[in-house]
Amino acid sequence: MDSLLPENERTRHRRLRDQGSRVRADLDAILAAGFVCHVGVVVDGTPLVVPTVYGCDAGTLYFHGSVASRSLVAGVADEVCVTVTHVDGLVLARSLFEHGVNYRSAMVFGVPRAVTDPEEKLEGLRILSEHSAPGQWDYARRPSKKELAATVLLALSLDEASVKIRVGPPDDGDGPDVALGLWAGVLPLETRWGALQADPVLPAGIEPPEHLVRLSGDGR
Amino acid sequence: MDSLLPENERTRHRRLRDQGSRVRADLDAILAAGFVCHVGVVVDGTPLVVPTVYGCDAGTLYFHGSVASRSLVAGVADEVCVTVTHVDGLVLARSLFEHGVNYRSAMVFGVPRAVTDPEEKLEGLRILSEHSAPGQWDYARRPSKKELAATVLLALSLDEASVKIRVGPPDDGDGPDVALGLWAGVLPLETRWGALQADPVLPAGIEPPEHLVRLSGDGR
Incomplete structure (x- = not known):
């Protein structure tokens, strides 16, 4: 049986409920497919939404604390909302009202913990x-002690x-607008890695490592 | 001369100042290059970051109000932060500390106004x-009066x-890590429209209109 995400007032789907998923594997897949999230914090009562890089293992999402620095500097552990979104295409319906976007989006709520233990x-x-x-x-060269200390x-x-x-x-393929005889469907949006661009100051003869060559050949 | 964005406590760049731009044309270009934004609102004191479609003209950004519905239902005009981000590539430095992302990001702050006049x-x-x-x-078929009324x-x-x-x-091309002899550069991330996918229930003989065929051939 699918492992389900717990539900509460905040995670319960209110709008467009048919688009909501509580399957944990869906969450894991969305987080695995991206590396930039949008972190929402409240600063002086108003929202701030900042893009940043993230990573995650089975139960934890890691991101750089500098984006929430204004709250963190005050030593206040604040609620965040971390959202990861993949835009997969435009949904082109017969009516503009039914136009939309194919997407996969995950929102993670909670109070992040500053990781202080060096290991x-x-x-x-x-x-x-x-x-x-x-x-x-x-x-690449791993972080020095000094760099580690400078990283939140x-x-x-x-x-x-x-x-x-x-x-x-689109959802209007069985409605009255079908009679309009218009084309309808999806325009997919695709994201892929391009070709590696060497640093202009890279000395001649240094070839990119195999793992990067493989990555640049793949779609992602 | 470049038209500049006004600066205040909130828009002033605190971190990574060399990455900040106050050129209005940069803002316009970033907004023009995307169509999904992340809207941040504060609900019951905690942040909520929701992806949604947007559009804009010279001075105004439009988005569907349903994403902020919980605040709007209460009739409260709340501050939002609307962020649009394009991820352009991975910056692969000699040290992990200098790794980063090439990106273009715009944050727009303010209290949105509900558009009520039908025209x-x-x-x-x-x-x-x-x-x-x-x-x-x-x-496509334009919104009916009923659909218009149902749209926030x-x-x-x-x-x-x-x-x-x-x-x-990367920024470490003139630092001591050059001596490591490692490859460094950028792995670009590219986004493009794919091939049009017709609705499976589309009657035979309905061809996609020219503007969609053109779009699907282009990168975006």
């Missing part, structure tokens, strides 16, 4: 790094999350 | 529609906005 911080940074740039942890890493539990997914053709 | 609402929806699915406003459209002024952009190779 845990290094492991969290490894997870973040391998999530966004797989293979680089074993290739936040850990957010995946316990409270909400998932919404829309797939497939 | 203005229709025009706002046209702008939103033409922004996300250009050509469809003149092709919000208008947000572009007066208070903050832009951040990172482009180019």
Whole structure:
């Protein structure tokens, strides 16, 4: 049986309920498919939404704390909402009212914890790094003690999350607008890695490592 | 001379100042290049970040109000932060500490106004529609009076906005880590429209209109 996400006042789907999912595997797949999230925090009573890189393991989402620095500096552990969205295409219906977007989106709620233990911080940074740039942890130079100290890493539990997914053709294929005889369907949006661009100052003869060549050939 | 965005406590760039831009043309270009934003609102004191479609003209960003419905239902005009982000690539440095992302991001702050005048609402929806699915406003069936009444459209002024952009190779090409002899550069992330997918129930003989065929051939 599918493992389900717990439901509460905040994660319960109010609107477009047919697009809501409580399947934990859907959450995991959405988080695995991206590496930039939008972190929402409240600063002086008003919202702030900042994009940042994230990584996650089975139960925890890691992201850089600097984005929430204004709250963190005050030492206040504040609620965040971390949203990851993949836009998969435009839904082109017969009526403009039924137009929409195919997407997969996950919202994670909670109070993040600042990771202070050096070993845990290094492991969290490894997870973040391998999530966004797989293979680089074993290739590039790892953080020094000084760099580690300068990095604010936040850990957010995946316990409270909400998932919404829309797939497939427009919803008005069995309605009165069919009589209009208009074309309807989906225009997919595709995201893929391009070709590696070497740093212009890279000395001649340094070839990109195999894991990056593989990545740049793949779609993602 | 470049037209500049006004600066205040909220839009002033605190972190990574070299990535901040106050050029209005940068804001306009970022908003023009996307059609899904992340809207941040505060509900019961905690942040909520919801993806939604937007459109904009020179001075105003339009988005569907349903995403902010919990606040709107209460009749309270709340502050929002609308963020649009384009992820352009991974910055692969010699050190993990210098790894990063090439991106273009705009944050727009303010209290959105619910558009109630039917003519203005229709025009706002046209702008939103033409922004996300250009050509469809003149092709698909336009909103009926009933559909128009059921649509909550919000208008947000572009007066208070903050832009951040990172482009180019890693920053450690002139530092001590060059001696490691590692490859460094950028892995670009590309987004493009795919091939049109007809609704499976579309009657035979209905061909997609020219504006959609053109769109699907282009990158975006």
